[in-house]
Amino acid sequence: MRPGRRRWLARAGALGAVGLLSACASLTASQTRALLAQPPTDLPARVEWAQVPFFPQELNQCGPAALATALGAVGVPIAPEVLGTAVFVPAREGSLQIEMLAAPRRHGHIATRIRPDLIALLREVAAGQAPVVLLNLGLSIQPLWHYAVVVGYDLPAGEILLRSGTVQREVMPLSTFEHTWSRSSQWAFVVLPPDRLPAQADEAAVTEARIAFERVAPAPQAALAYRTAWQRWPDSLLLGLGLGNTLYAAGELTEAEAAYARVAQRHDSAPAWHNLARVRLERRDLTGAHTAAEAAVRRAQVEPTWRDAADAVWREVQQARQGATARPRP
Template sequence: MPVGALAVALMPGGHALVRTRRRPCAPLFAFVLLLAALLAGGCATPSARLLAQPSAGLPSRVELADTPFFPDDSHFCGPAALATSLSAAGLPTRPADLVDHVFLPGREGSLQIEMLAGARRSGAVATLIPGTLEALLREVAAGHPVIVLQNLGLSWAPSWHYAVAVGYDLDAGEILLRSGPMKRQVLGLRTFEHTWKRSAHWAFVTLPPGRLPLSVTEADASDALIAFERSAPPRSAALAYRSGLQRWPHSYALEMGLGNALHAAGDLPGAEAAFGRAADTHDQAAAHNNRARVLLELGRPAQARQAAERGLAVAGPLRATLLDTLRAIDTAMPAH
């Protein structure tokens, strides 16, 4: 069994976030935001708590003024927001370059899964961030524009819209957005929070391989990097996995992903080392098997047999796979 095929089969994929929505990016800003403001009034919201007691280390005011702007007053807010984020990350992109990939004419908008996939096809690691206002503001403070999904209408009459958070002012209680036709939309944090809540606080950051959002969890980073690997050049995927391992050095999924990417790039010693670390740290059958396969490719059948036998001892449902690997090793070993 090829090394890559086994590792991919054992790793979780990205989030399946397809949701049906009606007419995203409808330009009904003034009316729906007034409704949102009225509905948000009087509630003890996370924004109210954050404004009352700002988190340590969070600057009171940030604006990423150099963030590109692609005005849109149609249904193309998805491509416009994604082009904004990609260009800010050093991957110059125009909305027109993305329309065919992320815009669904039948739905007159872009679904979340297409937005994430479109970013990855453009060479970026697209990573979901925690759905909290503090995480969003910390990303902006770190210099990362954040793509957010809002419902500018009501739960029973949705008007879905993608915007890009590029700044905030805690003293004024405001957030700054690249939003539709507005280069610098100033929105009250409580009103923004209400429109964002209806998407389950969905937000993501795009960055070049080698960088990750400040607030990302290990699980979301693993999902993002595994999904990135599927469409990225192997060396870019390896760079991305290494950035994850710098933050979570004992991650089994990331170490296996690094081995996968290095194997695909033709770096057999590097792949063997990565699978070896995963095997020694986690004692998982897949890691032992992949290490054995790479050792066999390196012309080291005796060491490959040792690795495969260690895997067979913990094989569980991979017993047949390990037995196949042992047969391949026996075939390759010289007769005595």
């Protein structure tokens, strides 16, 4: 879906390649040169999160170790061995990116892709995050993929600080880091609880991550994730629908109705009108359900994939109204 979604492997044994790259890194590290020449005034000059845990990686286990580090940074104590079966693919001798993004959901947290940009990465660190990055510590023709966790940086010194491999505090020149990171299309993510957003939040990435979280999370947790994001992007159709759906699944019908109504009115969306009609029908608001079902049928003329669903809810509303009219009064 996104350019960085290619499945690269993270292999062990790559740490010795850093020194080989230092000499040529400055030739291509344009983001580092621009950053050090004129650092953003709102970006602290130095940051280091010494409290972030460290798990020395064992053979072929840099993925689980990096993920355990990122989860530990947000208060989820877990050993790499526990994560190994979830993210490590023995046949590939590494961890695929899709597994790395999926694993935190099973522990009540959300892995969100961050912008592929050095300043954006450092802003996440300055905000207290410990981003997981995918580096190629080899060469383009002979890649050595490796996951590490960023725990700080020093702009005056031109350095970035990592939890990496068997090194608890690896100090790497920013130019070298950019060079090795760029070969993964600057792929990185942060792990956060559902009520927090990345500092450099991108609406599309946040929405994608929350939709994936909804598939495995309890409905109240998923609703919290959607509510947090929708407060940031109140014009988002997908976030509003997601909030309504998860509130409905949690049995919060009044709040679900309010979310659907807001989305339907703002976007004049067939699925929003359809869902609003359904929840109003369940709450026995037949007049309101009739209004919403009528709007769903109207919108389905221009959103034809919703035509059958809109027609079905319209029929159900009319049957319910006829049944209510036919009942004798006590």
